Amino acid sequence: MEQTRVVDARWRSLREPVLVVVTVCALAVGGILWLIGLREAADVCWIVGTAVALVPALWWVISTLRQGRLGVDVIAVLALVGTLLVSEYLAGALIAVMLAGGRALEAAAERRATHDLRALLEHAPRFARRRFGTEVRVVPIADVVVDDLLIVGPGETVPVDGRVADALAVLDESVLTGESEQVERRAGEPVRSGVVNAGGPFELRATAIAKDSTYAGIVRLAEAAGAETAPIVRLADRYAAWFLPLTLVIAGGAWLATGSAVRAVAVLVVATPCPLLLAAPVAIVSGLSRASRHGVVIRSGGALESLGSATTLVMDKTGTLTMGRPMVVGVLTAPGRDAAEVLRWAASVDQMSPHVLAEAIVTEALARGLQPSLPTEVGEQAGRGVTGTVDGRHIEVGKLTSDGGEADWARAAVNRARLDSAAVAWVRVDQDLAGAVLLRDPLRRDAPRTVRRLRAAGLNRLVMLTGDRAEPAREVATVLGLDEVYAQQTPEDKVAAVRAEKQRAGTVMVGDGVNDAPALAAATVGVAMGARGATASSEAADIVLTTDRLDRLADAMDIARWSRRIAVQSAVVGMALSLAAMVIAALGWLPPAAGALLQEGIDVAVILNALRALRGNPEVEVDLPAETENMLRRFATEHDELRDTVDLLRDAADRLVTGADRGALESVIRANTFLEERILPHEQAEESGLYPALARPLGSGEATATMSRTHAEIRRLSDRIAAHVELARASNGIPPDQVDDLLACLYGLHAVLRLHFLQEEENYFTLADDASATGLDTHDG
Incomplete structure (x- = not known):
């Protein structure tokens, strides 16, 4: 046959x-x-x-x-x-x-x-190299089971989803994402099947079997496309x-x-x-072909045409507008406790839990170079948390019980979590409350710019549906300028809302997760953020974005029209x-x-x-010189490195609030050193190098004028903090009359830097992604 x-x-x-x-x-x-x-x-x-x-x-x-x-x-x-x-x-x-x-x-x-659709099918891995002790055997991919240790050689395709088991993996993810840039995954970080090993051999610990892995789901969709x-x-x-x-x-x-x-x-x-x-x-x-090169698998030409004529967009929040993967935004500890040790204890027991918050804690610990220990006597209670014994100590990670939360530091952690719309994972050591890990699902960096692009593409009504609470939902909707937001929605509520929108006009629904599948099926065009596997949402959708980047939907809209x-x-x-x-x-x-x-x-x-x-519409293509694109990526990388360190300013201010003692002065000095050695050189390099280079692609130097004014304000506040430090050193302490102004400078500069980073990332750094997405050869002139 x-x-x-x-x-x-x-x-x-x-x-x-x-x-x-x-x-x-x-x-x-x-x-x-x-x-x-x-x-x-x-x-x-x-x-x-x-x-x-x-x-x-x-x-x-x-x-x-x-x-x-x-x-x-x-x-x-x-x-x-x-x-x-x-x-x-x-x-x-x-x-x-x-x-x-x-x-x-x-x-x-x-x-x-x-060609690109066929290449996706032909790229599907069929065998894997499984390690048995010191022996490596080639086995059919169907024989791989969870927790198998696999060897991925140079140029080979990752056969199943897993985590890097040794030091470093250099990967080419272009088949799935359309991105030409190679990425690095360190020990413990997840790797999706279908990507290519662009570096040396590495070991992979399987976390899914072949039929449940990312690439298998994408191949099934491509076969229908x-x-x-x-x-x-x-x-x-x-x-x-x-x-x-x-x-x-x-x-x-x-x-x-x-x-x-x-x-x-x-x-x-x-x-x-x-x-x-x-x-x-x-x-x-x-x-269809051009869309596939952008990491968008479209089931049919009908879906492409309907996407091009839709006027309403309905979006889920978690995993669509936000990353869908909580990240650790802070580790607060009881007096006398070390934050790194508390995080390591939490990661040690959480590595045995499948919960999404547990995965975030483990990933953060590994990223900080902390090596979790193997726990014993592990137990997990649904809705409460995980317990286990680590290095002879009884560790509990999860919700806070009725006792122990009255300490000043614990109340401060609760307040900060409420202000930051963050979740809290409390850490107990031998029954004593030792620390709190704050986690938040961050907004996608490209979300604001993507929303603007979608409106420009003809979508005149943007609606958000989410099962989350009203407060974080309204915060996201405000930042993005959405027309309507519905919070605390059940899957049934989402279906009803999509059907109501569909009666008004052609409706595109974007979602991620099993609970979004019915709503995706009810929409004129269902779009799934399917980068993490063959979920029910991917199966129910007409279009699947094979990378966790919302801006690919804007690319698909441009291509469809x-x-x-x-x-x-x-x-x-x-x-x-x-x-x-x-x-x-x-x-x-x-x-x-x-x-x-x-x-x-x-x-x-x-x-x-x-x-x-x-080739695509030349009116929406980004003509970005290669040198400028490389510069944008460099500064984006620096932002990633600096973003969390900026909290040194807030930490110094928080410490100063408790008292203008020697410890507060040392915190302020650390913050000032960070400003002088890291922030100011970074901002000066942007002002003298990046902004002039952006003048031509953006049409004029006025496009960066407001950002230049922000640079001046950052310099002014930094100089003021440095002057306070000099005065404090001369006085051998922080004079009382300096405290209020110093607090204003520290808190104010922290807020200015946070906002400035976001503005640059949304308005400028995503231009490099847009240039790559067009598939054009960037050039000078």
Whole structure:
């Protein structure tokens, strides 16, 4: 059976080229014979070429009729038959070459356009190297089980989801994300199946079996992705409903008015429907291909077309607008406790828990270079937390019980968590409350800019649905400028809300997680943030973003609208040219042979125009010089390094509030050293290097003027803090009259830096992502 399918596939791939070769040879040989005076032999060759093309053309008509439609392929059959009946054999041979060439061009375009989708399927791993002690064996990927230790060699594809088990893994994630940048994953960090090892060999601890891993889910979606009949393609059939009768009327009218059957055949020749039948599908398939290169798997051309015409966007919050992965934002401890040790104890017991907060704590500990110990006597109570014994101590991580939370530091932790909309994981050591780990699901860096892009793409109503509490939901909605927000929504509530929005206009629903699956299925177009596996949301969605980047949805919107525009343009222009040629032929000014050549040119022109959908809309592409893009990435990396360290300013202010003693002065000095050695050089480098480089891509230097003003304020507050430090050193302590102003400077600069970092990341640093997303070669000038 498999061999039969292979043979069938090979024949389908050769069918169009063979048809082209036969018809071209018939036309060429006939032309040579005609030139040397063998006119009858030339006619025979041209008749053969016409007949060869007529057979598949008849089959195409029959196939259309079986689907209950009368397509414009009928015109091609009538033209071929007509040339034979009126002895216009050269015209018949030209039409045969035109049809064969058009079908071959369509097949080549589809192969070109679907190259990335096929590559995704061919990339799927089939074997894994599993380590048994000191022995490594190659096993089928289906034999890999959770907790197996796998070896991934250089250039190999990661077979299943897992965590890096040794020092460092350098990965190429472009197959899944479309990003050309290599990424590094350190020990304990998660790795998705399907990415390629771009460095040396590393060990991977499997966390999922093959069928439950990321790449397996994406492959299942890619197998279903293709150029299904989209509304825009069916539009071609609706055009045919009047194009076919109009053609017959013009051809019949020319025959009746002049008595010349040749004129009628000439009309049929130039009416051959390649522009109508090929242009729209090629544009849609090209759009599917371009979307796949951006990390967007689209199930069908219908989903792409519907995405391009939608006006309402409904979004889940967690995992869509936020990262969906809580991050540790602070570790507060009881007096006398060490924050690093408290975090290590918490990570030691949490590594045995599947809870999302536990995973965040383990990841943070590993990122700080802390090595969790192997716990014993581990237990977990749903809704309460995890307990275990670590290094002879009884550790509890989870919710705070009724006792022990009255200490000043504990109340401060509760207040800070409330202000930061953070969750708290309390850590007990031998029944004593030792610390609190604060965790928060951060807003995606690209979310604000993406929301602006989505509005620019035509989405005029943005709604957020979330099961979260109203306070954090309103905070996110305010930052992003959303039109409506519904908090504390059950899956049933989400479905009802999506259906209500759908009654108003075409609605796109974006979600992540099992609870979003029903709402995704209810929307006009469901979009799943499916980078973390084959979840129910991915299966229910029409479109899956294979990377955890919301801006890929904006890319998909741009691609959808551009592809639809190109499809309509190609079909309409092609039909208009054909109609003009039909009128000229009916007047007797265009004989069948010349009409066939003209129609061939029209076909090639509209199909080449449809292939422009592969390149994307130049109006939304980012023309960013390579040097500027590299500079943006460098400063983005520095932001990642500096972001958490900025809290030194707030910590110094908090310490000063408790008393202007020697310890407070040391905290302020540390903060001042951080400003002088890290923050000010970073801001100066941006001012002198990055901002001038952005002037040209952004249109003028005014685009960075407000950020330059913020740099000046950062410098002013930093200088003021440095002056306070000098005065305090001279006085051998912080004078009481300095405290209020110093607190204002520390808290104020902390807020200014936080806001400034966010503004730069949203407005400037995402330009590097946009430039990569276009697939353009960045250049200077």
